[in-house]
Amino acid sequence: MEDICASLPEAKKSTVYRIVDSLEKEGKVRCTGSIGRRTQYQYSGSLCPMHMHIKCRVCGKTEHLDYATTEAIRKAVDDLLGFETLATTVLDGLCGECRKNKENN
Ligand SMILES: [Zn+2]
Ligand SMILES: [Zn+2]
CATH class of the missing domain: 3.30.1490.190 (Ferric-uptake regulator, C-terminal dimerisarion domain)
Structure with missing residues (x-):
């Protein structure tokens, strides 16, 4: 996620986080914990x-x-x-x- 976000203008980041959030709810990505202030996501597949x-x-x-x-x-x-x-x-x-x-x- 950090890599994707890094290449996006600031305004797009919240959109990405919202998408990730809904993917997480659908079980398509999984929050694997946080390192410092970064939240790590792992694509978990269907x-x-x-x-x-x-x-x-x-x-x-x-x-x-x-x-x-x-x-x-x-x-x-x-x-x-x-x-x-x-x-x-x-x-x-x-x-x-x-x-x-x-x-x-
Ligand atoms: Zn080990
Ligand atoms: Zn698995």
């Missing part, structure tokens, strides 16, 4: 509400799990505990890079 995500608890990197994996996890939890897991669940984890860093320390 399929994102259909699958789980995993977020690195160290660096915050988020990856998308595919639909088949999401369904496999949901089925396993259902079989085991009778819980229906939400497809929008965000799993907590450590990304490959952070795991390496951890091993080196």
